[in-house]
Amino acid sequence: MAYPCIKPVEPLTQFISRVAASRGVSLFHYRRHMDIRARYSRREKLYERFSGMSGISEDVLRRHDLVKVGGNVQIFDMTFDLRDVWAKSARVCASCLRDDRLNESGRHEARPHQRFSWMLRVLGRCHKHGSGLVQIGTDYDRFSYGDFSRAVVSGSGTLDALLRDEGDNSCIQASDVYFHQRIEDAATLSQDAARVPGGAGPSGDMLEDLPLPAALLLTEIVGGMKLLGDRYRRRRLGEEVRQAAVVAGFEVTSRGYDGLRDFLKEQDAVHWTNARRGHFKNLYGPLQEFLRTRLEDDDYRDVVSFIAEHAMSAHPLGPEDGFLGSALRRRYHSIRTAEVRHHIHRTTLRGILSTAGVLPPGSDAKADGRVLIDANRLEELVTQWRDRLPTEKAKSALRISGPALRSITRKGLLLKTSTDSETDSKISAASYAQLMELLDELPRGSPAPRMKRLSYVARMVGRSYAEIVSLVVDGVVANAVIDASQSEAFRLDQIFLDAYEVKRAFGTADPPGVTFERAERMLGTTTQTVRRIVEVGLIETFETENPVNRRKQRYFSPEAIDQFKKDYVTLRNFALGRGNIARVKAALTALGITPVLKEKGVATIYKASEIPSDLAVK
Structure with missing residues (x-):
């Protein structure tokens, strides 16, 4: 008996179910009788034996087979999350099954075939008729062992009732059309096929460049955030909510990176409205969490890079270091992020910035996460601080x-x-x-x-x-x-x-006078004191050329130094050998002797002629 043709988007198990129905037996008995059971230890034997019987190449059979690998399902060279595949009763489009019955010959239960797109939970409508997918028949034992043809026969009454009511064919969603068509293209290896008839497809290249499973997941999460915000958790929601999320997300992702940029801008506005005090750990909520788990997946590389660059450019402070695995350079740092980046305490950082004069006005009244500093300037200051x-x-x-x-x-x-x-x-x-x-x-x-x-x-x-x-x-x-x-x-x-x-x-190069450095030692005082007595005119200087570097420099004459030592005396030098400086000062004050120079940070200076040489200090 001749074998029917395997349809482009028909899973292998459902095709074998049609073959079994054409023989008038159940799938279980057909597998057992033909020894083409698909347990893991016998899967290669299945391809070999069934290829020999049907004349279909083993490579085609492998591409059409749903293979469970860990938590994923592989088919048509695509990998889907196992939880995204319908694993209970059959889902079908009643209008499509009616077309199968009318357009083919042979046993009526063997004519309809199941499309793989019906098995995806997030696709809720037929892309041809617009009618919602409905459940028929009994629950499957396992998704890869279900006898689809038997389920069609057992659910024929339900299908007839739906057809009599003409179903709900008033809403053909662009998202359903696009993703159904992508599945058919992938199944037939036709990369040049038209995506969406009538130009209803995306205008950008983002979805086209993403593999179908990645495009579908990204669309669902974006739509879920549009509907529920940060409360969207795809694992906890039913099929109807997830289907609505795909429809809502397609309005964004169908416009490519332009649509994604607008969506991110909306999330940026929500971020600042919620006043999260500069916290970027979960800037884009479920979308960021989803992409963070797929940083090593090349399928999402361009999308991750685009979102990271947008975040860095849209926020003055920028997300945390290594945002979505990126190494993009910040434009600004806050004291809080700088503390984490450089491992320097925030109080020390404020001191460094204050000393350099780069703290913005009013920073003392702002929290550490709100004080923004140019990142390049901060790096420079920290480098200088460490190099001390x-x-x-x-x-x-x-x-x-x-x-x-x-x-x-x-x-x-x-x-x-x-x-x-x-x-x-x-x-x-x-x-x-x-x-x-x-x-x-x-x-x-x-x-x-x-x-x-x-x-x-x-x-x-x-x-x-x-x-x-x-x-x-x-x-x-x-x-x-x-x-x-x-x-x-x-x-x-x-x-x-x-x-x-x-x-x-x-x-060979003696200076023409006494330098300030030597004058400090000759007078026994500090640099600041020497500079101050020059400023107030207690000692004279002259300016001439330095014989070493040929630059103008101020000097003291030795005579001026000697004259100053005769005319004036510092409190510290006078107190040497006479007792405590405070007591000497008190004794001079008691005698009504006032200093000629008394300022904070410089030595106290008296006229030598006014101080009695035999002053006794008790």
């Missing part, structure tokens, strides 16, 4: 005093991370490493008899550590060696030099 070395650590590493370290910094051998007063105690770790590399190039060995320690040479020539080390680094003083006999950690005082060579080096 506390002065105490630098002094300990070099074994030098605070004034010596400050002189080295002013000389440019070490760089500050900022010129602001609040960060004045931080120096650049990179410049420290560079200085140590330069000093490490000095030879190591035993110092010659005439060579002295750096500290001794500094006192002998009246120059600072910074000035002498600068000559060594520049190669002006070549006769320098690091004492190799000391095994302890390196310190500046391990450098030995020829004192006379250093003195000659300074003599």
Whole structure:
């Protein structure tokens, strides 16, 4: 007996059911008698034996077979979620079955064939007649073993009643037409077939580029969010709601990426209306959750990339790092997101930003998630903040005093991370490493008899550590060696030099006067005090060219220094050997002696002529 032709969208089990019906037997008995049972251990044998009987190639039989793999079903080279496939009683279009009966010959129960699209839960209407799909017959034992032809016979009364009432054929949905047609194209391997007659298909390329299962899932979730918002959970809802979601979602996805962009804009507006305080973990609700589980799936790569780029461009702050697996760069950071990104406490971050003067107005009254800072500027500030070395650590590493370290910094051998007063105690770790590399190039060995320690040479020539080390680094003083006999950690005082060579080096370019740095040591006070007494006119300076760098610079004359030391005295220097500074000050006040300079941050200065040399302090 001849075999009927297998239809383009007919699952293999339903085709075998038609063959069995044409022989007048049930599917179960036909399988058993012909030894074409489809248990997993015998599936290859099924293809081989049935191909030999029907003349249909094994490859075609494999493509038409519904194969369960884990939680998925594979058919026509497509993979669907098992829960999306109708696994109970048969669903059919009564008008389609009537056409099958009228247009074919043979046993009437063997003429109709089941379309795979009828088995998808989210497709609720026939794309040709517009009538709703109805259930007929008894429940299937399993979706891949159902005897479809027997179900048609048992449900013929239901079908006849529906046909007499002419059914509900007043609503042909564009989504049903489009997805039914996509299934037929996939089944026939016809990629060039017209998608939707009459131009009812999508205008964009998004759905066309997506595999059918991916396009269907994306459409359903978008439509579900249109209907129910974040409350949409496809696993918990019935077929009617999911079918309505596909219809609603198709209005969005059929317009391609333009439609998806408009949908995302609506979700952006909802996000800010709900005042989620900058929280982006679930920015796009069920859609984001769905795509997050499919980041490794190449089918969704373009859609995921499009949504991630939209989120980064639409929100000033941007989603969290790694949003949907993307590595897109933020335009802005909040203090909260910066704390997570850089692992720096938010209070410290506010201090860094405040010091740099980049905190927006009113930031003190705003929550950390609402303070927005340019991401590039923030990265720059954090890099500078990390590249800092506390002065105490630098002094300990070099074994030098605070004034010596400050002189080295002013000389440019070490760089500050900022010129602001609040960060004045931080120096650049990179410049420290560079200085140590330069000093490490000095030879190591035993110092010659005439060579002295750096500290001794500094006192002998009246120059600072910074000035002498600068000559060594520049190669002006070549006769320098690091004492190799000391095994302890390196310190500046391990450098030995020829004192006379250093003195000659300074003599070739003696400054025309006393520099501010030397004036500090000669007067025994601080830099700020020296600058202030110059500003108030207690000591005179002159400006001339620096013989080393040929730039204009201010100097003191030695006579002016000596005259100042005769005319004035600081409270600290006067109190030396006389007792506590506070008591000395109180005694002077009791005598009615007032200072000529008394300001916060600078030394208190008196006229020497007004202070009795024999002042007694109790």
